[in-house]
Amino acid sequence: MSKHTLSVMVENEPGVLSRVAGLFSGRGFNINSLNVAPTLEKDVSLMTIVAEGDDAIIEQIVKQLRKLIPTIKVKDLTELNSVDREMVLIKVNAEDSKRAEILRIVDIFRCKVVDVSADELTIEITGDQSKIGAIVNLLTRFGIKEIARTGNVAMQRSMQIEL
Amino acid sequence: MKLTGAQILLKCLEEEGVDVMFGFPGGAVIDIYDEIPNSKVEHILVRHEQGAIHAADGYARASGRAGVCLLTSGPGATNAVTGIATAYADSIPVVIFTGQVPRALIGNDAFQEVDIVGITRPCTKHNYLVQDIKDLQTIIKQAFYLARSGRPGPVLVDLPKDIQQQKVEFDYPKDVSMRSYKPTRKPHIGQIRKVVKLLKKARRPLFYTGGGVISSAAHEELTWLGQKLSIPVTSTLMGLGAFPGDDDLFLGMLGMHGTYAANMAVNDCDLLLAVGARFDDRVTGRIDTFAPNATIVHIDVDPTSIQKNVSVHVPIVSDCKPALAALKKETEGTLEEFDWAADHKEWVDEVQGWNREHPLTYKDDGEGIKPQYVVEKIYEITKGDAIIATEVGQNQMWAAQFYKYAKPNTLLTSGGLGTMGYGFPAAMGAQKAFPDKLVIDIAGDGSIQMCIQEMMTVVCNKLPVKIVILNNGYLGMVRQWQELFYDKNYCATCMDAQPDFVKLAEAYGAAGFRVTEKKDVEKTLREAFKVDKPVIVDIRVEKEENVYPMVPAGASLTEMLLV
Ligand SMILES: Cc1ncc(C[n+]2csc(CCOP(=O)(O)OP(=O)(O)O)c2C)c(N)n1
Numbered sequence A: 001m002s003k004h005t006l007s008v009m010v011e012n013e014p015g016v017l018s019r020v021a022g023l024f025s026g027r028g029f030n031i032n033s034l035n036v037a038p039t040l041e042k043d044v045s046l047m048t049i050v051a052e053g054d055d056a057i058i059e060q061i062v063k064q065l066r067k068l069i070p071t072i073k074v075k076d077l078t079e080l081n082s083v084d085r086e087m088v089l090i091k092v093n094a095e096d097s098k099r100a101e102i103l104r105i106v107d108i109f110r111c112k113v114v115d116v117s118a119d120e121l122t123i124e125i126t127g128d129q130s131k132i133g134a135i136v137n138l139l140t141r142f143g144i145k146e147i148a149r150t151g152n153v154a155m156q157r158s159m160q161i162e163l
Numbered sequence B: 001m002k003l004t005g006a007q008i009l010l011k012c013l014e015e016e017g018v019d020v021m022f023g024f025p026g027g028a029v030i031d032i033y034d035e036i037p038n039s040k041v042e043h044i045l046v047r048h049e050q051g052a053i054h055a056a057d058g059y060a061r062a063s064g065r066a067g068v069c070l071l072t073s074g075p076g077a078t079n080a081v082t083g084i085a086t087a088y089a090d091s092i093p094v095v096i097f098t099g100q101v102p103r104a105l106i107g108n109d110a111f112q113e114v115d116i117v118g119i120t121r122p123c124t125k126h127n128y129l130v131q132d133i134k135d136l137q138t139i140i141k142q143a144f145y146l147a148r149s150g151r152p153g154p155v156l157v158d159l160p161k162d163i164q165q166q167k168v169e170f171d172y173p174k175d176v177s178m179r180s181y182k183p184t185r186k187p188h189i190g191q192i193r194k195v196v197k198l199l200k201k202a203r204r205p206l207f208y209t210g211g212g213v214i215s216s217a218a219h220e221e222l223t224w225l226g227q228k229l230s231i232p233v234t235s236t237l238m239g240l241g242a243f244p245g246d247d248d249l250f251l252g253m254l255g256m257h258g259t260y261a262a263n264m265a266v267n268d269c270d271l272l273l274a275v276g277a278r279f280d281d282r283v284t285g286r287i288d289t290f291a292p293n294a295t296i297v298h299i300d301v302d303p304t305s306i307q308k309n310v311s312v313h314v315p316i317v318s319d320c321k322p323a324l325a326a327l328k329k330e331t332e333g334t335l336e337e338f339d340w341a342a343d344h345k346e347w348v349d350e351v352q353g354w355n356r357e358h359p360l361t362y363k364d365d366g367e368g369i370k371p372q373y374v375v376e377k378i379y380e381i382t383k384g385d386a387i388i389a390t391e392v393g394q395n396q397m398w399a400a401q402f403y404k405y406a407k408p409n410t411l412l413t414s415g416g417l418g419t420m421g422y423g424f425p426a427a428m429g430a431q432k433a434f435p436d437k438l439v440i441d442i443a444g445d446g447s448i449q450m451c452i453q454e455m456m457t458v459v460c461n462k463l464p465v466k467i468v469i470l471n472n473g474y475l476g477m478v479r480q481w482q483e484l485f486y487d488k489n490y491c492a493t494c495m496d497a498q499p500d501f502v503k504l505a506e507a508y509g510a511a512g513f514r515v516t517e518k519k520d521v522e523k524t525l526r527e528a529f530k531v532d533k534p535v536i537v538d539i540r541v542e543k544e545e546n547v548y549p550m551v552p553a554g555a556s557l558t559e560m561l562l563v
């Protein structure tokens, strides 16, 4: 079992999200995250789907996605050199005694504080999965009250070199 | 000229060459019905929407053209869902038009509103809700194109009532182009050459063919390849008729109720050429023991079918016809230098030996009428020149085993979904496509009651379908499983409380016959087939006859229970 990030270009038409979601639920495929947004072309949307499965299952997922009539293109970014990012908002307990330490973590990870109250901080983090995993881990011990994640978005690199 | 949505629909159907549609009216399609008398498209009024969709499906299977049905919103549409799923499972081109409440009411739980596009999303190839009259003609064009091309399938178009009433210029597009849908039609020639190489090396090649050969009309190419290269052929239920059923190289069906020879051949072959078939569990049995000694070539137009259930060595995404035509072209030149028949003789002898050892058979000793005997007689009387529809269950398997299909599109049966009630309305649709052909529904006493209401439709439309009920008083196939695997606990499978089918036929204005003795089977069938109106022949067969061979669910193909 491994995670694959799929970039799926679809016609931006009613029902297309439900076709994709129905494909995953109807066939029992595992979906980790799904992100949909418009592109520069007004009738095209881009979905980024993180799916989990062995090679045969991922192959089926890719083929089944291609088979949907409104699908224009499917790329398995895991097999290509790509960048991927997720944005996460985390509301964490931050009494006075803990605040300094939390801010230090925020600093180290180059995140942003986007909201403050007497005993909470809301932090915005953007990064790849390992960075997000790491910071979520570090903040857990302070008590995470709420977390909202966008799901991964990803893109194939133009030049096949890691920056 | 500006026309209403309703008028445009009918005009588009004419442009698509649709001569008949099967339907049932209601408030949400009354505007369309209002225009039907002015249209060239004939409308057959069914008695239940399930009948309409199966009839459109049967019409499509028999004729190779797309079937069409027209239904109202809400219950009209939901009544057709079983038939849509049936067509989807077997990849049959059908276009379904449903009425919908006016756009302003959609989402309001309006009277007879149902989200039929949502409901049928997983059982259509694609579906549409028309939201703008300007899109109507493009959508209809796409619907027919999608239904017929690539891997065919049902397409549903939901038409809000106000769209049917709005007007727009009639301008039916001449062709379609969809950037998101470009099915691969032709094979990669490199892959075809690989197959030729494999064929030259193979000692024990076998064709395993399915419904794709029929839907792409590749039967001539298949027959040429099988006969000229001397390769035995086994077929799925859906593929019967693509290769001549009486040819010595034909092994019959494989799988759960396949022949001994076919299942042994799959087990022993060294090259399996899968064409338009999809390695369904009823065909493969235990998957990890399927074709254990073979290099597998898989030709299919649908990439998702390839590598889904088994891993194959040479995948070829292509329509079956161009792929087999390419294979023919690449091997034609070898016929002079290479004696294929001699090369495969040992193998063909072995396969035919299995067939002699354990042919399809049944014990015909007692007093009673054996259902297999009835099917054999139907074959003899019709000389194979009939269109056979089947219901589902034992009747279906006997119809597949004991009738030899010589031509494609002559067996109409619900293979993928196994829908009881399919056969009779499908036969009705086929009869509409071929008014002069003998169309027979080989039925079970249980299944026939699921769409029996269409008796009225066939009588009043003069569609002289012949229904032959293999009446065993049981939901026989389920009873067989109970007998073999559930200690004969015949719970809810005894159906001996049944109508008098002869009187029932007569009540509808059809003819009814009953046969209780073997000696009358042939005579009565001959008489019944000559009647120029719909007929029910109620044949009281042995109640507890089983279908053999049988591979228990989940067992390997070689673990067959024999007669
Ligand atoms: C709509 C539907 N419901 C239930 C079944 C399950 N089923 C499969 S075969 C069968 C028995 C069919 O009985 P009958 O039509 O009398 O045929 P026989 O097997 O006796 O020839 C049943 C209930 C089905 N295939 N389709």
Ligand SMILES: [Mg+2]
Residues within 6 Å of the ligand: B444, B445, B446, B470, B471, B472, B473, B474, B475, B476
């Ligand atoms: Mg029965």
